[in-house]
Amino acid sequence: MLVVMQGSGLASADAISGQTYADASEYLSETGSEVVIATVVGDQLERDKCIVTHWQLNSSNKEQALVYLNCNATVATAGDAGNSVTTPAGQQAKLDAKRAANITKDSSICETSDDATEWCISLCERTELCTYTGS
Structure with a gap:
């Protein structure tokens, strides 16, 4: 889910950086x-799962949004590029x-409250590392 701060138009939509390409492009x-994809770093993720590291309006065509993508895995492992576990x-x-x-x-840890259920569903959907959907 893309969360964008209120304001006037795209100029205030800094929350696009850090979102997946799928959410940001939507x-x-x-x-x-x-x-328009300006650059892509890495090839470990499907395009829609890549993270937008930066975006800007095209200076020669203000109707185009240029996005810069990081398609490395979320964490580096032996033989696979990704973020260092020492970075945030x-x-x-x-x-x-x-x-x-x-x-x-x-x-069952997800069933202790409505908030816990929502949190678990959100984590599983965002990371695709689990499949909890609620009871």
Whole structure:
């Protein structure tokens, strides 16, 4: 789910950076922009799952939104490029993987409250590391 801060048009939509290409391109298209991929780093993720690291309106065509994508895996492993576990993004990915494993092991932790259920569903949908959908 893409969350964009309120404001006037795309100029205030800095929350696009950090979103998946799928979410960002959907939002930008809804605002009337043609989404153009400016650069891609890495090849470990499907295009829709790549992370937008930066975006800007094309200086020669303001109807085009240029997006810059990081398609490396969320965490580097032997032989696969990705974020270092010493970076904030890598630490978050490692924590998400641990939480997803806990949900897979014992989904009853997701049933302690409505908030817990929503949180588990959100984590599983965002990371695709677990399959909890609620009771």
